[in-house]
Amino acid sequence: xxxxxxxxxxxxxxxxxxxxxxxxxxxxxxxxxxxxxxxxxxxxxxxxxxxxxxxxxxxxxxxxxxxxxxxxxxxxxxxxxxxxxxxxxxxxxxxxxxxxxxxxxxxxxxxxxxxxxxxxxxxxxxxxxxxxxxxxxxxxxxxxxxxxxxxxxxxxxxxxxxxxxxxxxxxxxxxxxxxxxxxxxxxxxxxxxxxxxxxxxxxxxxxxxxxxxxxxxxxxxxxxxxxxxxxxxxxxxxxxxxxxxxxxxxxxxxxxxxxxxxxxxxxxxxxxxxxxxxxxxxxxxxxxxxxxxxxxxxxxxxxxxxxxxxxxxxxxxxxxxxxxxxxxxxxxxxxxxxxxxxxxxxx
Numbered sequence: 001x002x003x004x005x006x007x008x009x010x011x012x013x014x015x016x017x018x019x020x021x022x023x024x025x026x027x028x029x030x031x032x033x034x035x036x037x038x039x040x041x042x043x044x045x046x047x048x049x050x051x052x053x054x055x056x057x058x059x060x061x062x063x064x065x066x067x068x069x070x071x072x073x074x075x076x077x078x079x080x081x082x083x084x085x086x087x088x089x090x091x092x093x094x095x096x097x098x099x100x101x102x103x104x105x106x107x108x109x110x111x112x113x114x115x116x117x118x119x120x121x122x123x124x125x126x127x128x129x130x131x132x133x134x135x136x137x138x139x140x141x142x143x144x145x146x147x148x149x150x151x152x153x154x155x156x157x158x159x160x161x162x163x164x165x166x167x168x169x170x171x172x173x174x175x176x177x178x179x180x181x182x183x184x185x186x187x188x189x190x191x192x193x194x195x196x197x198x199x200x201x202x203x204x205x206x207x208x209x210x211x212x213x214x215x216x217x218x219x220x221x222x223x224x225x226x227x228x229x230x231x232x233x234x235x236x237x238x239x240x241x242x243x244x245x246x247x248x249x250x251x252x253x254x255x256x257x258x259x260x261x262x263x264x265x266x267x268x269x270x271x272x273x274x275x276x277x278x279x280x281x282x283x284x285x286x287x288x289x290x291x292x293x294x295x296x297x298x299x300x301x302x303x304x305x306x307x308x309x310x311x312x313x314x315x316x317x318x319x320x321x322x323x324x325x326x327x328x329x330x331x332x333x334x335x336x337x338x339x340x341x342x343x344x345x346x347x
Contacts, residue, residue: 007336011044014045024054026053026054028054030098030099032125033060033101035060038102038249039103042102042253043069058070058081100141101141111171130195134189141198143186145179145182186199198266199256203241205245205246234296236296238276239308240309243327245325283328283331284331
């Protein structure tokens, strides 16, 4: 069996992608949501890349978490941290040539406890970032949306023109409904003001550096085995999902940013990683040498009720993006990096 690549090696390998890196030379890139799963991976990928001679401005609300994530970049002159919340107008005079909006909380417990905050972040965030960009020489913005905008369907692979059912009169709809509206805002700014915006629609993304408050299923399962516990499932886990390793997702975002067509949305998923939540639990259990325990006494508020979410990625592949490697190896790399990040002893 080939040696499993570490998370950090996977990040460093992004430099080898056949992308027009020269577009970034001397440019300022603002990454909103930089302390999140996708945002932090983007920051690392750009700063490790010697071909991308850009200045990276990482924006987030939690300075303590940012320091833990980005301490390794403290001496890098291309790195700057900005403490801020995109729900509020941006106070700066810097020209950000590229803006990436990855600043939405994707944890189900947040949807249950703070649905208004979720909607404000998604809607006001687009307004504040685009209007700042239009006033400060923005060349392009990448909006990181979500595959949840598709809602429920019959199980076929979603293409970018699909639109499925979402029950808007529920607080759980705070996430998909505000993401849908945010995409429309992007299209409206493009139509009325000429803003150059591209959109990514990631599926369920997994990777290291999640927080203790993150209760997405993959994070719960990894947390179980790191704590030397069996994996506890709170449902039968029959929901079928497309998954994507965060490094593959970041590679996709860079393809969309640098090669995507203005105004277009692109699905992001690993079509070889379409499994149920139960299968995900069993995969992680095997890696950790544990078993899966199902306990369905209490329904978890905020969890997604969509039963099938599969994605067609041919439009993204047309830009030159592709995925190599198997999900189990990438999950192993995720777990190993999370152990390192938490300062734990190797299992």
